[in-house]
Amino acid sequence: MINYMSLKFKSVSENEFLARVVIGAFIEPLKPTLMDVADVKTSISEAVTNAIIHGYDGMPDGSVEMSAVIENNVLTVKVVDQGKGISDIQKAREPMFTTKPELERSGMGFTIMESFMDGVDIISSPGSGTTIVMKKSIHNGSGSNDEAGND
Protein backbone atom coordinates (compact mmCIF):
# COMPACT_ATOMS: atom_id res chain seq x y z
CA MET A 1 0.00 0.00 0.00
CA ILE A 2 1.19 3.49 -0.83
CA ASN A 3 -0.33 6.60 0.69
CA TYR A 4 0.73 10.11 1.70
CA MET A 5 -0.63 13.14 3.57
CA SER A 6 0.40 16.54 4.79
CA LEU A 7 -0.93 18.95 7.39
CA LYS A 8 0.12 22.50 8.22
CA PHE A 9 -0.87 24.14 11.50
CA LYS A 10 -0.24 27.07 13.82
CA SER A 11 2.43 26.70 16.54
CA VAL A 12 0.07 26.44 19.51
CA SER A 13 -0.06 23.58 22.02
CA GLU A 14 -3.70 22.69 21.19
CA ASN A 15 -2.40 21.40 17.86
CA GLU A 16 -0.28 18.70 19.49
CA PHE A 17 -3.56 16.79 19.87
CA LEU A 18 -4.50 17.48 16.25
CA ALA A 19 -1.19 16.08 15.00
CA ARG A 20 -1.58 12.91 17.11
CA VAL A 21 -5.14 12.29 15.93
CA VAL A 22 -4.19 12.76 12.28
CA ILE A 23 -1.17 10.43 12.39
CA GLY A 24 -3.22 7.85 14.30
CA ALA A 25 -5.92 7.94 11.61
CA PHE A 26 -3.33 7.82 8.82
CA ILE A 27 -1.78 4.54 10.01
CA GLU A 28 -5.13 2.96 10.96
CA PRO A 29 -5.57 1.13 7.58
CA LEU A 30 -2.39 -0.84 8.40
CA LYS A 31 -4.26 -2.34 11.40
CA PRO A 32 -1.44 -1.51 13.80
CA THR A 33 -1.10 -2.93 17.32
CA LEU A 34 -2.18 -0.59 20.14
CA MET A 35 1.47 -0.38 21.22
CA ASP A 36 2.58 0.74 17.72
CA VAL A 37 -0.17 3.39 17.64
CA ALA A 38 0.93 4.70 21.04
CA ASP A 39 4.61 4.70 20.00
CA VAL A 40 3.89 6.68 16.82
CA LYS A 41 1.50 9.15 18.49
CA THR A 42 3.92 9.74 21.39
CA SER A 43 6.85 10.34 19.00
CA ILE A 44 4.81 12.80 16.93
CA SER A 45 3.82 14.54 20.13
CA GLU A 46 7.53 14.94 21.02
CA ALA A 47 8.53 16.33 17.62
CA VAL A 48 5.58 18.74 17.35
CA THR A 49 5.98 19.96 20.96
CA ASN A 50 9.67 20.60 20.29
CA ALA A 51 8.82 22.66 17.20
CA ILE A 52 6.38 24.78 19.22
CA ILE A 53 8.27 25.30 22.47
CA HIS A 54 11.87 25.27 21.23
CA GLY A 55 11.67 26.12 17.51
CA TYR A 56 9.30 29.04 18.04
CA ASP A 57 10.00 29.58 21.77
CA GLY A 58 6.29 29.20 22.51
CA MET A 59 5.31 32.08 20.21
CA PRO A 60 2.03 31.35 18.41
CA ASP A 61 2.91 32.99 15.08
CA GLY A 62 4.91 30.13 13.56
CA SER A 63 3.71 27.23 11.50
CA VAL A 64 4.52 23.55 11.77
CA GLU A 65 4.14 21.07 8.96
CA MET A 66 3.68 17.35 9.40
CA SER A 67 3.78 15.07 6.39
CA ALA A 68 3.81 11.32 6.17
CA VAL A 69 4.18 8.50 3.66
CA ILE A 70 3.25 4.85 4.00
CA GLU A 71 5.03 2.44 1.71
CA ASN A 72 4.80 -1.33 2.25
CA ASN A 73 3.94 -1.03 5.94
CA VAL A 74 6.75 1.42 6.61
CA LEU A 75 5.71 4.81 7.92
CA THR A 76 7.97 7.80 7.24
CA VAL A 77 6.87 10.96 8.99
CA LYS A 78 8.39 14.41 8.83
CA VAL A 79 7.88 17.37 11.19
CA VAL A 80 9.17 20.70 9.92
CA ASP A 81 9.44 24.12 11.57
CA GLN A 82 11.05 27.38 10.42
CA GLY A 83 12.13 28.25 13.93
CA LYS A 84 15.46 29.00 15.53
CA GLY A 85 17.16 25.69 14.74
CA ILE A 86 19.53 23.51 16.77
CA SER A 87 23.20 24.45 17.13
CA ASP A 88 24.52 21.16 18.55
CA ILE A 89 22.47 18.20 17.29
CA GLN A 90 24.59 15.59 19.02
CA LYS A 91 24.11 17.30 22.37
CA ALA A 92 20.35 17.70 21.73
CA ARG A 93 20.04 13.91 21.33
CA GLU A 94 21.61 13.20 24.73
CA PRO A 95 19.19 11.95 27.40
CA MET A 96 18.37 14.65 29.95
CA PHE A 97 19.82 17.46 27.86
CA THR A 98 17.42 20.40 27.76
CA THR A 99 17.80 24.11 27.11
CA LYS A 100 14.55 24.82 28.98
CA PRO A 101 14.84 23.25 32.48
CA GLU A 102 12.74 26.14 33.86
CA LEU A 103 9.70 24.81 31.98
CA GLU A 104 10.00 21.40 33.70
CA ARG A 105 11.33 19.81 30.54
CA SER A 106 13.11 16.54 31.21
CA GLY A 107 15.31 16.44 28.11
CA MET A 108 13.90 13.04 27.13
CA GLY A 109 12.10 13.94 23.87
CA PHE A 110 14.71 12.70 21.39
CA THR A 111 15.49 9.65 23.55
CA ILE A 112 11.79 8.72 23.47
CA MET A 113 11.55 9.22 19.68
CA GLU A 114 14.67 7.09 19.15
CA SER A 115 13.35 4.33 21.35
CA PHE A 116 9.77 4.26 19.99
CA MET A 117 10.61 4.62 16.28
CA ASP A 118 13.04 2.62 14.10
CA GLY A 119 15.06 5.68 13.07
CA VAL A 120 15.19 9.43 13.76
CA ASP A 121 17.04 11.94 11.57
CA ILE A 122 17.53 15.56 12.63
CA ILE A 123 18.24 18.15 9.97
CA SER A 124 18.78 21.54 11.56
CA SER A 125 21.03 24.55 11.82
CA PRO A 126 20.69 27.85 13.71
CA GLY A 127 18.39 30.26 11.92
CA SER A 128 17.10 27.84 9.30
CA GLY A 129 14.59 25.74 11.20
CA THR A 130 14.43 22.07 12.03
CA THR A 131 13.26 18.98 10.17
CA ILE A 132 12.72 15.69 11.99
CA VAL A 133 12.32 12.53 9.91
CA MET A 134 11.17 9.37 11.67
CA LYS A 135 10.61 5.88 10.31
CA LYS A 136 8.80 2.88 11.71
CA SER A 137 7.60 -0.39 10.28
CA ILE A 138 4.08 -1.03 11.43
CA HIS A 139 3.14 -4.57 12.44
CA ASN A 140 -0.25 -5.90 11.57
CA GLY A 141 -1.95 -6.50 14.91
CA SER A 142 -5.41 -7.40 13.65
CA GLY A 143 -4.81 -11.16 13.58
CA SER A 144 -6.62 -11.21 10.22
CA ASN A 145 -5.93 -13.95 7.70
CA ASP A 146 -4.49 -11.55 5.16
CA GLU A 147 -1.13 -13.21 4.51
CA ALA A 148 0.19 -10.64 2.05
CA GLY A 149 3.81 -9.80 2.70
CA ASN A 150 4.58 -12.91 4.76
CA ASP A 151 7.80 -14.68 4.01
Next chain:
Amino acid sequence: MDFTAENIKDTLIVTIGGELDDHAAKRIRQRLDYTLYRKDIKNIIFDLTKLELMDSAGIGLLVGRYKQIKAKNGKVNIVTSKNTNILKLIKMSGVANLFGCFDNIADAKSNLRDTQRIK
Protein backbone atom coordinates in the same frame (compact mmCIF):
# COMPACT_ATOMS: atom_id res chain seq x y z
CA MET B 1 -7.73 15.39 29.28
CA ASP B 2 -9.68 14.50 32.44
CA PHE B 3 -8.26 15.62 35.73
CA THR B 4 -9.43 15.32 39.35
CA ALA B 5 -7.61 15.87 42.62
CA GLU B 6 -9.02 14.48 45.86
CA ASN B 7 -7.55 15.27 49.23
CA ILE B 8 -7.56 12.49 51.88
CA LYS B 9 -5.80 13.65 55.06
CA ASP B 10 -2.26 14.57 54.03
CA THR B 11 -2.42 12.70 50.72
CA LEU B 12 -3.58 14.10 47.40
CA ILE B 13 -4.96 11.58 44.93
CA VAL B 14 -4.59 12.91 41.41
CA THR B 15 -6.42 11.07 38.64
CA ILE B 16 -5.50 11.91 35.05
CA GLY B 17 -7.26 10.40 32.06
CA GLY B 18 -7.06 10.92 28.31
CA GLU B 19 -3.82 12.27 26.85
CA LEU B 20 -1.13 13.98 28.94
CA ASP B 21 0.93 16.25 26.70
CA ASP B 22 2.53 19.67 27.09
CA HIS B 23 -0.83 21.40 26.70
CA ALA B 24 -2.50 19.30 29.42
CA ALA B 25 0.58 19.35 31.71
CA LYS B 26 0.56 23.17 31.84
CA ARG B 27 -3.04 23.22 33.07
CA ILE B 28 -2.64 20.38 35.55
CA ARG B 29 0.54 21.96 36.98
CA GLN B 30 -1.30 25.23 37.59
CA ARG B 31 -4.11 23.54 39.48
CA LEU B 32 -1.81 21.29 41.50
CA ASP B 33 0.48 24.15 42.47
CA TYR B 34 -2.55 25.99 43.84
CA THR B 35 -3.69 22.96 45.88
CA LEU B 36 -0.19 22.18 47.16
CA TYR B 37 0.21 25.80 48.22
CA ARG B 38 -3.12 26.01 50.05
CA LYS B 39 -3.29 22.63 51.73
CA ASP B 40 -0.92 20.67 53.90
CA ILE B 41 -0.20 17.86 51.48
CA LYS B 42 2.61 15.45 52.23
CA ASN B 43 2.11 12.66 49.68
CA ILE B 44 0.71 12.37 46.17
CA ILE B 45 -0.74 9.34 44.43
CA PHE B 46 -0.98 9.75 40.65
CA ASP B 47 -3.64 7.38 39.33
CA LEU B 48 -2.75 7.01 35.66
CA THR B 49 -4.80 3.89 34.95
CA LYS B 50 -7.23 5.87 32.76
CA LEU B 51 -4.43 7.64 30.91
CA GLU B 52 -4.33 6.72 27.23
CA LEU B 53 -1.12 8.46 26.23
CA MET B 54 1.68 10.46 27.83
CA ASP B 55 4.77 12.14 26.41
CA SER B 56 7.85 13.71 28.00
CA ALA B 57 5.74 16.59 29.34
CA GLY B 58 4.15 14.02 31.65
CA ILE B 59 7.59 12.97 32.88
CA GLY B 60 8.33 16.64 33.56
CA LEU B 61 5.06 17.00 35.49
CA LEU B 62 5.70 13.91 37.65
CA VAL B 63 9.32 14.77 38.39
CA GLY B 64 8.41 18.38 39.17
CA ARG B 65 5.81 17.27 41.77
CA TYR B 66 8.31 14.71 43.15
CA LYS B 67 10.74 17.56 43.86
CA GLN B 68 8.06 19.55 45.72
CA ILE B 69 6.95 16.54 47.79
CA LYS B 70 10.52 15.43 48.47
CA ALA B 71 11.13 18.82 50.08
CA LYS B 72 8.37 17.94 52.60
CA ASN B 73 9.82 14.44 53.16
CA GLY B 74 6.77 12.93 51.52
CA LYS B 75 6.30 10.27 48.87
CA VAL B 76 4.93 10.13 45.35
CA ASN B 77 3.28 6.88 44.26
CA ILE B 78 2.21 6.14 40.71
CA VAL B 79 -0.50 3.72 39.59
CA THR B 80 -0.44 2.48 35.99
CA SER B 81 -1.90 -0.48 34.17
CA LYS B 82 0.58 -3.23 33.30
CA ASN B 83 2.22 -3.44 29.88
CA THR B 84 1.35 0.01 28.69
CA ASN B 85 3.25 2.55 26.68
CA ILE B 86 3.00 4.83 29.73
CA LEU B 87 4.89 2.46 32.03
CA LYS B 88 7.44 1.91 29.24
CA LEU B 89 7.95 5.68 29.03
CA ILE B 90 8.41 6.11 32.79
CA LYS B 91 10.95 3.26 32.95
CA MET B 92 12.78 4.43 29.84
CA SER B 93 13.16 7.94 31.24
CA GLY B 94 15.08 6.52 34.21
CA VAL B 95 12.76 8.17 36.75
CA ALA B 96 10.83 5.06 37.90
CA ASN B 97 13.05 4.77 41.00
CA LEU B 98 11.89 8.19 42.27
CA PHE B 99 8.38 6.87 42.70
CA GLY B 100 6.58 3.94 44.20
CA CYS B 101 5.09 2.20 41.15
CA PHE B 102 1.91 0.10 41.55
CA ASP B 103 -0.69 -1.47 39.30
CA ASN B 104 -3.65 -0.74 41.58
CA ILE B 105 -4.68 2.15 43.80
CA ALA B 106 -5.23 0.02 46.93
CA ASP B 107 -1.57 -1.04 47.01
CA ALA B 108 -0.42 2.53 46.42
CA LYS B 109 -2.52 3.70 49.40
CA SER B 110 -1.49 0.91 51.77
CA ASN B 111 2.15 1.53 50.89
CA LEU B 112 1.79 5.09 52.23
CA ARG B 113 0.09 3.83 55.41
CA ASP B 114 2.89 1.29 55.97
CA THR B 115 5.56 3.92 55.44
CA GLN B 116 3.91 6.11 58.08
CA ARG B 117 3.60 3.28 60.60
CA ILE B 118 7.30 2.48 60.35
CA LYS B 119 8.26 6.03 61.30
